[in-house]
Amino acid sequence: MYDKQREYTKFCFAFVYNNEEGKGGELMFDVVRLQINYHTLEQFKRFTENGLEELSMLDELHENMVENQVDSPFYGIYEDGTLVARMSLYPINAKYDRYFDPPRDYLELWKLEVLPGSKGRGLGTQLVTYAKSLGHAIKVNVRGQSHPFFLQLGFTPVKYDAQRDRGENPYVWIPNDER
């Protein structure tokens, strides 16, 4: 049963990937929602953007004595039991939206990161494709050299607003069926 589910997920990704982005090649990786436990937090330490959020999660684990925290904002890809790519998605309520017109609920994408040894094989693309498959609009602050990456995935830069953006690079994406 597990393997069938797994194969189906792969099939769906290959479908989205081939049709939406116009690229060939089968995607070989499963995106999973990460349970926050000591093992996951240990794996997080290998990522550059490990920070206060992860420390706070560790504190919560200590305090609550629970094994798994299931409402995690993190999604990731494992290879041979090792977490090699991750992202987080925060649901934002329309009343706090400052990017879409009219205001709407959306997902804010943060901490997209692929470990150095796993780069160049489309894992970042697959994570973002997964985020898009959830059916919500997405906002991301594009950093460093990642502008072409997000443009290629159908994101567009907003008109820069100095008061609101203060140095950020907000890009947005809305589901294809709304365009």
Next chain:
Amino acid sequence: MYDKQREYTKFCFAFVYNNEEGKGGELMFDVVRLQINYHTLEQFKRFTENGLEELSMLDELHENMVENQVDSPFYGIYEDGTLVARMSLYPINAKYDRYFDPPRDYLELWKLEVLPGSKGRGLGTQLVTYAKSLGHAIKVNVRGQSHPFFLQLGFTPVKYDAQRDRGENPYVWIPNDER
């Protein structure tokens, strides 16, 4: 006159650097507020975090036909006519403050970056020391491996708030005479 001012600035930095941070060594670089013109925007392209803000500034230059935009949030250090380090400082009004108690006006520090060839000589420290010399509280989102850097400069992490911080690492600093 200019040179005297310059020497005095260097002296002050050496003083702050030696006494506050407990490190020796004279600081040899001047921090200047950057005027936004075509030359500056060209130099910005060498920095990783060149993005929508800089593109928007270029648009404004085109539209307004002015040579220099003086109310720039950018500060930097030049070596032999080349901009080798920069940061931006955005004044935030107390009514938008979500980090200090009680709420207060503060500076938000962004885009602190030293070009690869100029790293390891204290330029980042000098920029932040300059920001502190302006006499306001400062908030920064600490990224990657920079946590020890900001701790050493007297910044402290805030208590992580998932709703507010969404993956950011907010660190704050308040002027010494208020402690």
